[in-house]
Amino acid sequence: MARKSASPPGRERILDAAEKLFAKRGFYGVSLRDITQAAGVDVALVGYHFGGKRALFDAVFGRRAEVLNRERLELLNEIRLQARPGTPSLEAIVHAFTYPLLERSARGGPGWKSYFALVAYVNNSPEFGPALMSQHFDSLVARFIAVLREALPDVPPQEIYWGYHFLTGALTLTFAETGRIDKLSESLIRATDLDSVLERLAPYVAGGFRALAARAAAKASSPRAARRRRPGKTASRKLPAPGPQGS
Amino acid sequence: MARKSASPPGRERILDAAEKLFAKRGFYGVSLRDITQAAGVDVALVGYHFGGKRALFDAVFGRRAEVLNRERLELLNEIRLQARPGTPSLEAIVHAFTYPLLERSARGGPGWKSYFALVAYVNNSPEFGPALMSQHFDSLVARFIAVLREALPDVPPQEIYWGYHFLTGALTLTFAETGRIDKLSESLIRATDLDSVLERLAPYVAGGFRALAARAAAKASSPRAARRRRPGKTASRKLPAPGPQGS
DNA sequence: GTCTATATGGAGATAGAC
DNA sequence: GTCTATCTCCATATAGAC
Structure with missing residues (x-):
């Protein structure tokens, strides 16, 4: 299990430094010179180990993903067994989905902290997301969505996907830790x-x-009235004149 | 109201092009050359009109914000009047907060679409957010949070802030329209x-x-048991051995 | 307000020595 | 695996003509 136990080899040091810097300023906000200088190695090593900047970015993003997914899957299976012969509560499912992430971001060390900030960046990026x-x-x-569907058997699948979408938005903004809410x-x-x-x-x-x-x-039971029911008068309110044109 | 009605002057064309490009690739992913070429003007005009790249970014971000805020405030006051002497429903408050944004992103034209994608980028950025x-x-x-507090008078303010935090995460990921959910x-x-x-x-x-x-x-009524109540056995579960080290 | 021309620095990539 | 040296290109910014 134990390798050399000295300071990590160049490849890992590049990954660590890149993770930290990409998380702070995104893919384009960081140069290979920034990264290799922080890692204490030469620029040329990026080409040798990864091929180029974009490939390095992918390697950083992929490195911790599998660890997390294994853990989350274990937790999911655990709560499913515990809930037998029923299905887990919604709370338990969402908890299993988020706990390994939040736990590592909180107490996994600075590398994990950076990694999750990077996930926040990527998830909201039209280019990389x-x-x-x-x-x-x-x-x-x-797999999580499949379990959510079991727990909400009479709910149309679209609703589950929208619910997941809102969840991942809330979760990844949390990972960004921008401090705005403070x-x-x-x-x-x-x-x-x-x-x-x-x-x-x-x-x-x-x-x-x-x-x-x-x-x-409610919508299924009275589809006619559904359009007018929800948020009252403001639902179909017209907007005033446009500001800067939408060109 | 009508100015020259011809094609917009250079300053506006720079803002439009910058908005579109910053939304797609972030602040560092776009050069002033990209922007001015898309706008059909010379690079030097950015310096003349805005002072520099960062000042241009700020100008793009600020341009549509005031329009939106005025509109949202009007809507908020409207639903407060309608609800008198009570307070609006939570649904109505959140609707007033989000409707002007989603409506403009949906039907305001490509400029607004880009703007909201830019908001998604900024909100999740530790640097700009x-x-x-x-x-x-x-x-x-x-102001919205003040109204939420009126609508939830017995709820500790922290809960309202967390609820808002999750809301803005869900909303801004929506704005990014990355297509991942598709x-x-x-x-x-x-x-x-x-x-x-x-x-x-x-x-x-x-x-x-x-x-x-x-x-x-529930926590206030039985603070003792509160720590063990919620997500069952998995709440304080230990994590397995760490993957890539958290350095 | 707009463009030409240019100053100055830094970017990513790679050939080849050790 | 690591570093030196260098290639080529592009970045932001600005002085000054029109």
Whole structure:
């Protein structure tokens, strides 16, 4: 199990430094010179080990993904066994989905912290998001969604996908830890307080799923009135004159 | 009202081109040459009109923010009047917060579409997020949160801030329209279908707020048992051996 | 307000010695 | 596996003509 145990070889040091810098400033905000200088190695090593900047980025993103997915899958199977012969609660499912991530971001060390900030960047990027997130996480996500569907058997699948979409948005903004919420709340809460997120995200999302389920059921029972029912008069309100033109 | 009515002057054309490109690839992924070439003007004009690249970025971000905030504030006041002497429903408050944004992203034209993708980028950026989001949106957000607190009088303020945090994460990932959810759902839903988001986000978030409220109430009534209550056995589960080290 | 021309620095990539 | 040296290209910024 133990290798040389000295300081990590150049390849790993490049990955660590790249992870930290990509997380802070994105793919284009960092040069290979920044990265290799932080890693204490020569620029040319990136070409040797990875092939180029983009390939390095992919390697950074992929490195920790499999570890996480294995762990999350184990946790998912665990709660399914515990819930037998029924299905786990929505809270338990969402918890199994988010706990390994939040736990590592909170206490996994700075490398993990950077990694999750990088995930926040990638998930919200039109350029990198679909390819990288799908490649590394969709097979796991599909399993979670399957369990959510078992737990909400009468809910149309679209609702589950929308509910997941909102969940991943809330989760990845959390990972970014921008500190905006600290200022907004006058330091009443802190973006770095992931234990508070861990306690709240599962109930919040479960409540959201139940609301979507109720909405879909109501709509199915009286499809005619459904369009006018929900948010009252403001639903189809016209907007005033456009500001800067939409060109 | 009508100015020259011909093609917009250089300054505006730079803003439009910059908006589109910054939205796609972020601040560092775009050069002033890319922008001015797309705008059909000379590179030097950026210096003349804005001072530099970063100042141009700020100008792009600020341009549409005030329009939106005025509109959202009007809508908020409208629903408050309608609800008198009570307070608006959670659904109505969240709807007023999100409707002007989703409506413009859906039907405001490509400029607005790009703008919201840029907001997604900025909101999740540790570098730009806190400064730019706070500067342009926090005063409005504070008003919304005040109304949410009126609507949830017995709920501790922290819960409202966390609920808002999750909301803005879900909303801005929606703006990014990365298309990841299309693939995941096998095209059952589409990231570009903002009308579906408009119907679902307010109930989802309202359900989330209610769940946080219930959780806080339960915790207040029996603070002793609270730590062990929620997500069952998995809550304090230990993680297996770390993967890549957290250095 | 707009363009030409240019200053100055840094980017990614790679051939080849050790 | 690692470093030196260098190629080629592109970045932002600005002085000054029109």
